[in-house]
Amino acid sequence: MKHIESVALVLPAFNEEKDLPALLARIQETLTGQNFRYEVIVVDDGSKDRTAEIAREAAQTMPVTLIQHGVNKGLGMGLQNGLVAGMKAADAVVVMDSDNTHDPIYVMDMVSELEAKGVDLVIASRYRPGSVIVGLSAFRKLLSLGCFWLMKTLVPFRGVRDYSTGFRCYDSTVLKRMAQTYGEDKLVEETGFVCMLEVMLKLRSIGATASEIPYTLRYDLKAGVSKLRIWRTLKRYLVVVNRYRGKRAPASPIASMTPGAMTGTTHERKVA
Structure with a gap:
């Protein structure tokens, strides 16, 4: 059984001044005093507001x-x-997600699942018994369900039902494996929302293992407007599925990794 001593929470953000304060406050309230150290990494993707x-x-x-980011580069580069x-x-x-639709209370469940099951990835899934979706239109629910069946048919991944959710917990070792395979600067190459599917299919190609937990998705708590462009995203889904459907990882590593250590201090980086 693996033991997780430190957790980094990555929040890609673009113009999230309405929702980010509540999410950060909830993270602090929920994760302070847990049996692991935590750090929040906010990736501001060229926001024009107070993010x-x-x-x-x-x-x-x-x-x-x-x-x-000096300019907006898309969710993929933020991820x-x-x-x-x-x-x-x-x-x-x-x-x-930085829009307050994901409750950090589930971080503990995901970390516990990662430790207990010994998997590489734990997904907060919309399609597990006990999951609830609040505040999403019937059309969006139907669209999501259709995508689920398409992914399960074309690119089956054992233990995975939700291929596109942004709420996931990765063991850092599997991300480093993926970086050795695809290159550290090519973990994510898609720019839009389909990047979540891309990462999943790259993990599938290197033989990663996965598990899911149920959770409640709270679209009713989102104050900002949705940035999802549905039909454009669906077209990219099909392109990415076709690209990775039968893909197997390259045989030799093309990037080396140097593991870092969490220091508990805060710092800031700017990316051109």
């Missing part, structure tokens, strides 16, 4: 690292930089 300022303010009272920073800082990396 970066909010992260800096939070860093005065909790362990927050801010990574800033890319967050995963690289997270896997070097902690034993496990939890990725969450």
Whole structure:
């Protein structure tokens, strides 16, 4: 049974000044005093609002690292930089949406599942018995269910039902394995929301193991507007599935990793 001593929470963020303060406060309230150390990594993807300022303010009272993109580069690049920073800082990396739809109370469940099952990845899944979706339209629910059946048919991944959720807990060692296979700068190559599927299929290609937990998705708590472009995303889904459907990882590593250690201090990085 593995033991997780440190967790990095990666929050890709673009114009999230309405939702980020409540999420950071909830993270601090929930994770302070747990049996693992935590650090929040906010990746501000060229926001035009107070997203970066909010992260800096939070860093005065909790362990927050801010990574800033000079211009908006898309969710994929935010996830890319967050995963690289997270896997070097902690034993496990939890990725969450920054719009307050994911409750950090489930972080403990995911870490416990990662430890107990010994898997590489734990997913907070919308499609497990006990899961609840609050505040999402019937059309979006139907669309999500259709995508679920398509993924299970075309790219089956043992233990996985939810291929596109942004709420996941990765063992850092599997991210480093993926970096050795695809390159540290190519963990994520898609720019939009389909990057979540891309990461899943790359993990599938290197033989990663996965488990899921049920959770409640709270769209009713989201104050900001949705940035999802549905039909554009669906087209990219099909492109990515076709690319990775029969893919097996390259045989030789093309990048080397140097594990880092969590220091508990806050710092800030700017990415051009």
